[in-house]
Amino acid sequence: MIDNFDSVVDLKMPFLSAAIxxxxxxxxxxxxxxxxxxxxxxxxxxxRHKPGRRCLIEYELVNDDGERIILIGKIRAKGTDFHSYxxxxxxxxxxxxxxxxDGISVPEPxxxxxxxxxxxxxxxxxxxxTQLLTSNNSVLLGKRIAEAAHKLHTTNIPPRRSxxxxxxxxxxxxxIPLVIxxxxxxxxxxxxxxxxxxxxxxxTLELKYCGIHRDFYPDQVIVNNERLYLIDLDxxxxxxxxxxIGNFIAHIQEYSLRVFGNxxxxxxxxNSLMExxxxxxxxxxxxxxxxxTILTLVRHIYISxxxxxxxxLTESLLNxxxxxxxxIRNL
Numbered sequence: 024m025i026d027n028f029d030s031v032v033d034l035k036m037p038f039l040s041a042a043i044x045x046x047x048x049x050x051x052x053x054x055x056x057x058x059x060x061x062x063x064x065x066x067x068x069x070x071r072h073k074p075g076r077r078c079l080i081e082y083e084l085v086n087d088d089g090e091r092i093i094l095i096g097k098i099r100a101k102g103t104d105f106h107s108y109x110x111x112x113x114x115x116x117x118x119x120x121x122x123x124x125d126g127i128s129v130p131e132p133x134x135x136x137x138x139x140x141x142x143x144x145x146x147x148x149x150x151x152x153t154q155l156l157t158s159n160n161s162v163l164l165g166k167r168i169a170e171a172a173h174k175l176h177t178t179n180i181p182p183r184r185s186x187x188x189x190x191x192x193x194x195x196x197x198x199i200p201l202v203i204x205x206x207x208x209x210x211x212x213x214x215x216x217x218x219x220x221x222x223x224x225x226x227t228l229e230l231k232y233c234g235i236h237r238d239f240y241p242d243q244v245i246v247n248n249e250r251l252y253l254i255d256l257d258x259x260x261x262x263x264x265x266x267x268i269g270n271f272i273a274h275i276q277e278y279s280l281r282v283f284g285n286x287x288x289x290x291x292x293x294n295s296l297m298e299x300x301x302x303x304x305x306x307x308x309x310x311x312x313x314x315x316t317i318l319t320l321v322r323h324i325y326i327s328x329x330x331x332x333x334x335x336l337t338e339s340l341l342n343x344x345x346x347x348x349x350x351i352r353n354l
Contacts, residue, residue: 028072035075035100042080042096042139043067052082056094056134056143062086076100081146093146094133100140106183107257108132108142113180119253126250127171147254149247156241156278156289165295168244168271171251173303176233176264185261186237191318192224198325202337205328212341213324219348220321227314229263230307239267240274265308268300269315276316276343277323281336286343317347 024043031040041047045064052059066083078098085091097104111132119129130144152168155161199217203210236243237258245252272293279288301309324340327333 025066025068028069030069030072030078033072033074033078033100036078036098036140038139039069039078039098042078042098042136042141043069048082051136051138052084052094055136058092058133059084062092065091070095080141082143094143095130095146096136096139096141096143098139098141103135103137103140104142104257105135107259108135110180110256110259111144114175114178114256117178117180118174119178121250125170125174126167127174128250128252129256130252130254147245147247147252149245149250149252151242152244152246153241153278155246156275156292161289161292162295164246165292166299167251169268169296169299170303171244171253172236172239172264172267172271172300175236175253176267178234180234180259182234182259182261185232186235186258186266187262188224188227188229188314191266191315192221195220195318195321198322202325202328206337209338209341212345216321216324216341216344216348219351220318223314223348223351224318227311230305230311231264232261233264234259235262235264235267237262237266237270239271241271241278263311263315264304265311266315268296268308269312269317270319272296272312273316273319273323276320277336277340280339280343281333317344317351320344320347 024045026043031043033039045067048067049064062084064082065085068081069078070081071077071079077100080096080098082094082096083091084094111129114129115132119127121128121131130147133143133145135142152164155164195217199213203213236253236256237260238255243253243255245254275289275293276286280286297312320340321344324337324344327337327340
C-alpha cells in the first residue's frame with residue numbers, strides 16, 4: 024500500500040483509511056464488483072489527492088489465472104459522482120467501447136462503492152497526448168483528436184447543466200482580480216484585457232450547442248497505439264463545441280510557451296486539430312474556436328500564479344494576450 028499524500032488525515036474524507044486498507048478493500052470490491060471475485064490484492068496506491076476535494080486510488084488485482092486487473096477509484100468529498108459514472112456507462116454503451124471500429128473509447132466503468140463516495144473504472148494503458156506533443160505523429164494525432172471531440176459532441180447524451188460564453192466571462196471576472204491583488208503593478212493592463220475579453224466574447228455568436236467535455240486538453244486524451252481514450256468527463260455539459268477545441272489549442276500554446284519559450288512552437292499540431300475539426304463540422308465554428316482560445320489563454324494568466332514552477336510564465340502570458348487582442352483589433 025502506497026500513500027505518498029498522507030491522505031488518511033483528510034477530515035473531509037474520513038473513509039479514505041478504509042479505502043486503502045487491504046482487508047476492507049478486499050471486502051468492498053468483492054461486494055460491489057463482480058470482476059473482483061476470486062482475486063487477490065497486489066497493490067493499492069493513492070495516485071492523486073486534492074485535500075478536502077478529490078482523491079484517486081489505483082487498485083491492482085490478480086485473478087486465479089494470473090491476469091492483472093487494474094482499477095481506478097474516483098472519490099469526491101462532496102458526494103459520490105453518480106452523474107459522471109452514469110455518463111461513462113452511457114458512452115461505453117454508445118460506441119465508446121474498447122474495440123470500437125473508429126478507435127475512440129472511454130475507460131470501462133466498473134461500479135460504485137457508495138460508502139467511500141467512489142466510482143471505479145478500468146485503467147487503460149497508454150500515455151497522455153501531452154507526452155506526444157513533440158513526437159513525429161503528433162500532427163496526425165491532432166486530426167484524430169478532432170474526430171474524438173466530434174464523436175463526443177454528436178453522441179447526444181442529454182447534459183444536466185450548461186456552460187455559456189457568459190459563464191466563461193464570469194470566471195475571468197472572478198479570477199483576474201486575484202492576479203491584480205498579487206501583481207498590482209499590472210492592474211491597468213489586466214483590466215484592459217478583461218474589457219477586451221468582454222467585448223470579444225459578447226460579439227462572438229454561439230452558433231451551436233451540444234454535449235461537450237468542457238475540460239478538454241492534452242492530458243485528457245490517452246493514446247494507446249491507434250486507440251484514443253477520452254478521460255475525466257466530470258464537467259460534461261451543454262455548451263459550444265468550439266469551447267473544447269479552443270481550450271485544447273490554448274493549452275498547447277501555453278505548454279509551448281512554458282516549455283519552449285515560443286507559443287507557436289507546436290502550431291502544426293494546433294492547425295491539424297483546428298482544420299480537422301472544421302472539416303468534419305462547420306467553418307462557421309472557426310470564430311468561436313479563436314474566441315475560446317484567447318479566453319482560455321487569459322485564464323492561464325491566473326493559473327500560472329497558482330504554481331511556483333509556472334510563476335515565471337505570468338508576464339509572458341500577459342504579453343501574449345495583449346498581442347493577440349492587438350491583432351484582433353486591427354483585423
